[in-house]
Amino acid sequence: MRLVYDEAGHGECVVLIHGHPFDRRLWEPQVRAMRNRFRVVVPDLRGFGESPVTPGSVTMREYAADIEDLLDDLGVGRAAIVGLSMGGLVTMELAVSRPERYWAIGPVATTAEPVTPQERTIRLQRAEAVERDGMGVLVDYMHTGLYGPNCSPAIRARIEAMMAAAPPAGAAAALRGRAERPDYRPLLAALDVPAFVCAGSADPWSNQQVTDEIVACLKDPTLLVLDGVGHLPNLEAEREFNHALRTFLEAHALLER
DSSP, X not given: OOOOEXXXXXXXXXXXXXXXTOOGGGGHHHHHHHTTTSEEEXXXXXXXXXXXXXXXXOOHHHHHHHHHHHHHHHTOSSEEEEEETHHHHHHHHHHHHOGGGXXXXXXXXXXXXXXXXXXXXXXXXXXXXXXXXXXXXXXXXXXXXXXXXXXXXXXXXXXXXXXXXXXXXXXXXXXXXXXXXXXXXXHHHTOOSXXXXXXXXXXXXXXXXXXXXXXXXXXXXXXXXXXXXXXXXXXXXXXHHHHXXXXXXXXXXXXGO
């Protein structure tokens, strides 16, 4: 699968992986903040943005394999990977599959817990609804939990337009893939890689307990919890997020030299 991607800057490679049902535009503030120090690669995952759609189901392993192929095509040996929400799942999948390839990871607003039977049923039902009725199904569901209480109307409008523009078949395939989410906790515990873990205190999906479980699994975590922020900390708290992420990456990039 050939992914559409943006690339900016020079230096150690940092890959930014968007969540569901977004696209690579989610990371525009971070590209601007890091391109003068890092080689930043920002793909559209399979089925999102401008990348080709695979109907049916796409697993986290398949999304991860697409990223690995992209890095091979770009001649990247080692990279840091940062992913938000579903992108965080892909980040963890990459890290546990090829730990020698990644010098730092950043699971943001995500979970390492396995899917529950109830969640699996809901995701499969929602996938059918999205294919039948369009992206409005997801926009209506997600907008109530995405944002913190002080999120700006401009960010809300931008995100909801991005969700509405996502291909329904791609979004549905991701929902089915997420319905098979494994338990990443024991796999993370075996890793020896620096990790930047970030969540918003007002995120109903990646709450403090979920985030603490990720941190507890890791040997070398850096934790950032942003007060009053929802599921999109990179947008709602752009300045704080960018500063913390760049500081983390710069510290560990020095070890790559």
